[in-house]
Amino acid sequence: MKKLLVASLLCLTATSAFAELSKDEVKRLSEAGAILSELRNTPDKGIPEDLFEKAQCVIVIPNMKKAAFVVGGEYGSGVMSCRTQGWSAPVFMQLAKGSWGLQIGAEETDLVLLVMNRRGLDKLLEDKVSLGADASVAGGPVGRTGAAATDAQMHAEMLSYSRSQGVFAGIDLSGGVLHADKDADARAYGPAVSARDVAMGAAHVKTPAEAAPFLDGLRRTDVRATTGTKP
Numbered sequence: 027m028k029k030l031l032v033a034s035l036l037c038l039t040a041t042s043a044f045a046e047l048s049k050d051e052v053k054r055l056s057e058a059g060a061i062l063s064e065l066r067n068t069p070d071k072g073i074p075e076d077l078f079e080k081a082q083c084v085i086v087i088p089n090m091k092k093a094a095f096v097v098g099g100e101y102g103s104g105v106m107s108c109r110t111q112g113w114s115a116p117v118f119m120q121l122a123k124g125s126w127g128l129q130i131g132a133e134e135t136d137l138v139l140l141v142m143n144r145r146g147l148d149k150l151l152e153d154k155v156s157l158g159a160d161a162s163v164a165g166g167p168v169g170r171t172g173a174a175a176t177d178a179q180m181h182a183e184m185l186s187y188s189r190s191q192g193v194f195a196g197i198d199l200s201g202g203v204l205h206a207d208k209d210a211d212a213r214a215y216g217p218a219v220s221a222r223d224v225a226m227g228a229a230h231v232k233t234p235a236e237a238a239p240f241l242d243g244l245r246r247t248d249v250r251a252t253t254g255t256k257p
Contacts, residue, residue, distance in 0.1 A: 071168060090102035106119050111227060115214075
């Protein structure tokens, strides 16, 4: 009985108490929220509202950088939230690949990915996913609506966008490797909580207070996409 009680307490600690997020992780959440705010302010030059409304999950990777330790490549860290009863607590994510060629020689750029269906989400929640191979990805259309989207874009499991110097554009991230940042997720939620638990809105997952800017950005963008109102 005593061993059972100890085990239960350890399990409770792992799921309801978590370590403090690092400054980098707090910064990720804040910058992701700022990127979504800018999306709200550029409806004619940003992600189409109807595509955003259909997205199962949204991933924001601020400041994707050219990485010296990845020869000729880029590397970035960000956050993802998925639609459950509302938007889920954020899953911390990482993306790396060989060079895409950042916009107009920029040293860094922001990325936004829309996961368009449950199949894409299920693949994403595996250990890691190779974009374009394990999951189809296409540079997304830009504008107030997705009416001009090509057939490839409409059937892609993920749509991807970049922002450099305030300008949003579709970008093909094929060849990238996207996966959950297990260390950051463990700090946020405890080692017993999986990325799937977080993305699916499991009852034992407690949303960090630091996630407020990111989730607020999603909710406001969601309201605009659904109602057609200006922010």
